[in-house]
Amino acid sequence: MTKQLTVAVVGATGAVGSKMMEQLIKRKFPIGHIKFLASARSAGKSIEFNGETYTIEEATPEAFEGVNVALFSAGGSVSAVLAPEAAKRGAVVIDNTSHFRMDPEVPLVVPEVNRGDLAKHKGIIANPNCSTIQMVAALEPIRHAFGLTKVIVSTYQAVSGAGISAIQELKAQSENWDAGKDVEANILPSGSDKRHYPIARNVIPQIDKFTDNGFTYEEMKMINETKKIMHAPELKVAATCVRVPVVSGHSESVYIEVEKDASIQEIFEVLRNAPGVVLQDDIATQTYPMPIYAEGEDATFVGRIRQDLDNSKGFHLWIVSDNLLKGAALNSIQIAEAMLEDNLL
Amino acid sequence: MTKQLTVAVVGATGAVGSKMMEQLIKRKFPIGHIKFLASARSAGKSIEFNGETYTIEEATPEAFEGVNVALFSAGGSVSAVLAPEAAKRGAVVIDNTSHFRMDPEVPLVVPEVNRGDLAKHKGIIANPNCSTIQMVAALEPIRHAFGLTKVIVSTYQAVSGAGISAIQELKAQSENWDAGKDVEANILPSGSDKRHYPIARNVIPQIDKFTDNGFTYEEMKMINETKKIMHAPELKVAATCVRVPVVSGHSESVYIEVEKDASIQEIFEVLRNAPGVVLQDDIATQTYPMPIYAEGEDATFVGRIRQDLDNSKGFHLWIVSDNLLKGAALNSIQIAEAMLEDNLL
Numbered sequence: 001m002t003k004q005l006t007v008a009v010v011g012a013t014g015a016v017g018s019k020m021m022e023q024l025i026k027r028k029f030p031i032g033h034i035k036f037l038a039s040a041r042s043a044g045k046s047i048e049f050n051g052e053t054y055t056i057e058e059a060t061p062e063a064f065e066g067v068n069v070a071l072f073s074a075g076g077s078v079s080a081v082l083a084p085e086a087a088k089r090g091a092v093v094i095d096n097t098s099h100f101r102m103d104p105e106v107p108l109v110v111p112e113v114n115r116g117d118l119a120k121h122k123g124i125i126a127n128p129n130c131s132t133i134q135m136v137a138a139l140e141p142i143r144h145a146f147g148l149t150k151v152i153v154s155t156y157q158a159v160s161g162a163g164i165s166a167i168q169e170l171k172a173q174s175e176n177w178d179a180g181k182d183v184e185a186n187i188l189p190s191g192s193d194k195r196h197y198p199i200a201r202n203v204i205p206q207i208d209k210f211t212d213n214g215f216t217y218e219e220m221k222m223i224n225e226t227k228k229i230m231h232a233p234e235l236k237v238a239a240t241c242v243r244v245p246v247v248s249g250h251s252e253s254v255y256i257e258v259e260k261d262a263s264i265q266e267i268f269e270v271l272r273n274a275p276g277v278v279l280q281d282d283i284a285t286q287t288y289p290m291p292i293y294a295e296g297e298d299a300t301f302v303g304r305i306r307q308d309l310d311n312s313k314g315f316h317l318w319i320v321s322d323n324l325l326k327g328a329a330l331n332s333i334q335i336a337e338a339m340l341e342d343n344l345l
Numbered sequence: 346m347t348k349q350l351t352v353a354v355v356g357a358t359g360a361v362g363s364k365m366m367e368q369l370i371k372r373k374f375p376i377g378h379i380k381f382l383a384s385a386r387s388a389g390k391s392i393e394f395n396g397e398t399y400t401i402e403e404a405t406p407e408a409f410e411g412v413n414v415a416l417f418s419a420g421g422s423v424s425a426v427l428a429p430e431a432a433k434r435g436a437v438v439i440d441n442t443s444h445f446r447m448d449p450e451v452p453l454v455v456p457e458v459n460r461g462d463l464a465k466h467k468g469i470i471a472n473p474n475c476s477t478i479q480m481v482a483a484l485e486p487i488r489h490a491f492g493l494t495k496v497i498v499s500t501y502q503a504v505s506g507a508g509i510s511a512i513q514e515l516k517a518q519s520e521n522w523d524a525g526k527d528v529e530a531n532i533l534p535s536g537s538d539k540r541h542y543p544i545a546r547n548v549i550p551q552i553d554k555f556t557d558n559g560f561t562y563e564e565m566k567m568i569n570e571t572k573k574i575m576h577a578p579e580l581k582v583a584a585t586c587v588r589v590p591v592v593s594g595h596s597e598s599v600y601i602e603v604e605k606d607a608s609i610q611e612i613f614e615v616l617r618n619a620p621g622v623v624l625q626d627d628i629a630t631q632t633y634p635m636p637i638y639a640e641g642e643d644a645t646f647v648g649r650i651r652q653d654l655d656n657s658k659g660f661h662l663w664i665v666s667d668n669l670l671k672g673a674a675l676n677s678i679q680i681a682e683a684m685l686e687d688n689l690l
Contacts, residue, residue, distance in 0.1 A: 156501070156548045174519055178519055193631060194630075194631065197637075201592050201637060202636055203596050204635060205634075206631060210628040214652075215654075240499075245546065251550070255497050255600075285539075286551060286555075289550075291546075292542075292547040306559040309558070309583065314583070316583060316585055
């Protein structure tokens with residue numbers, strides 16, 4: 001008999017939050033009781049979940065009393081304040097923001113890759129960055145089989161990663177563009193940055209703000225989180241993160257170098273047996289992953305696998321996944337499921 | 346006093362052909378006489394050029410008699426048959442198709458990079474692939490200053506590279522998408538390939554058909570043409586070519602390794618002084634190249650320049666240019682201008 005858990009959802013109305021609710025239902029997560037928490041401004045509003053109506057409560061520290069699992073996706077500043085309060089009250093926090101990800105005390109987990117790290121938790125587990133999750137899900141089986149020394153990734157990221165307002169902005173810009181009207185930009189590349197650019201009919205080589213070294217925070221997340229999740233501080237990782245006019249589904253052009261000799265057939269075989277990975281690679285039938293077909297799917301799709309023409313230990317891959325599912329909501333729920341199975345909840 | 350030339354345009358009504366006509370006028374190419382050639386099917390139709398109306402003539406071998414410069418952009422099979430006929434009659438052919446590019450007897454030229462190769466022509470000059478031109482224009486000054494050993498590029502290519510019908514298809518799909526209707530795909534990724542996929546709200550990791558080694562022809566063009574233009578057969582080049590829902594302007598995420606020590610400031614300095622290149626790189630003001638701002642511009646724009654965090658001789662760049670201008674029509678006319686200046690016409 002499965003334990004029935006008390007679950008709190010913080011940030012349920014956001015792009016990721018609403019997908020987390022869907023995943024809880026779809027995956028039949030054993031919910032005994034569920035509560036929805038938000039800022040004082042939203043408290044009192046009602047929210048639908050699994051055919052029932054709930055009243056949103058204010059997310060105070062006390063609201064986490066008796067909660068077993070708290071799913072946070074309401075922004076880094078909310079998590080910074082409330083996640084420790086929830087943990088202090090015995091909840092296990094699964095945090096979708098970047099706030100705790102590089103904290104050495106906080107496991108950063110993709111269950112297929114480093115499930116063992118969950119046992120070391122001190123009340124908070126961090127869910128990695130969307131573009132990082134799908135990349136490590138595809139690369140870990142290769143690393144396990146052949147070793148991995150180098151990763152160079154260029155991303156093609158969907159607007160839903162920037163929230164519901166970015167999806168609406170792409171739609172509005174696209175309609176105006178088609179109608180020959182002026183296009184207004186207020187959200188992308190980063191709501192909190194100074195300048196905004198249209199994404200319809202454009203690509204923007206900036207996601208999140210810039211750090212001092214010229215890389216963006218998104219790029220540094222991919223670099224640092226990959227090393228942490230894979231327990232590979234010596235792994236060479238470089239990233240260029242680019243927003244494209246796609247609604248959902250991040251794509252990645254990835255170059256890797258492995259340690260041991262590997263053939264394309266061996267890489268295929270490893271990925272065919274990799275948990276959470278679907279190989280879509282057949283040039284005869286033009287089969288390869290694309291974001292419009294990955295939307296709504298759980299898997300990380302991999303294709304366009306080629307051995308480098310100059311370096312037999314170099315390989316090129318094309319990795320696509322739904323950034324709101326495996327990249328966020330699904331991975332969060334999978335973390336909770338793994339903890340339940342491992343008697344950590 | 347400038348010589349007045351007789352110019353023939355083959356394929357004037359295509360996406361590149363119409364831009365070539367614009368460039369001839371805009372750049373005041375010294376035209377004494379101009380003629381427009383097409384298949385028998387289009388012969389007899391009229392075409393506007395610089396305020397006058399011309400009748401399209403059938404592109405027979407004899408039509409090239411007396412022509413000084415023949416600009417071809419009517420597909421590889423047309424060039425294969427007619428370019429040698431034009432050359433035999435004394436015309437210099439500047440061919441926009443891929444047909445002659447890797448022919449060792451045919452110079453493949455980006456004037457800023459390998460203008461000297463023009464002198465070796467035997468009647469036919471090949472204009473390189475669009476994504477190759479902008480990349481070598483940006484990389485050659487760096488190679489000249491610091492040497493270059495390795496290039497790994499992932500592209501974000503506009504639909505106009507696949508012709509006017511692909512532009513129309515993106516527009517129709519986008520309108521249907523916005524209206525919630527079904528989206529039809531008939532052109533991309535490659536009109537002559539078996540399966541077609543929507544490009545609106547999608548990215549397609551296939552441009553042109555596949556070759557036997559798993560790379561596409563577009564990718565192999567970037568690899569082989571880059572080495573030929575740079576006279577660098579030993580240069581390591583790898584490419585992943587991806588179509589994005591942008592009308593015009595190809596973007597490229599490029600990783601390079603140089604031979605000699607170089608600083609970011611030195612790379613900046615080299616690119617600031619590079620012909621045809623505009624440096625757009627200031628993270629404080631979120632300044633970097635983007636396709637919607639490159640459309641209609643002559644330059645190759647470079648930004649997001651970063652030293653690799655693991656390899657001091659590794660650099661990341663973001664290169665954008667209008668694929669129909671520097672990537673095709675403009676480069677063709679610049680070839681003709683360079684030949685005129687060098688007394689090769």
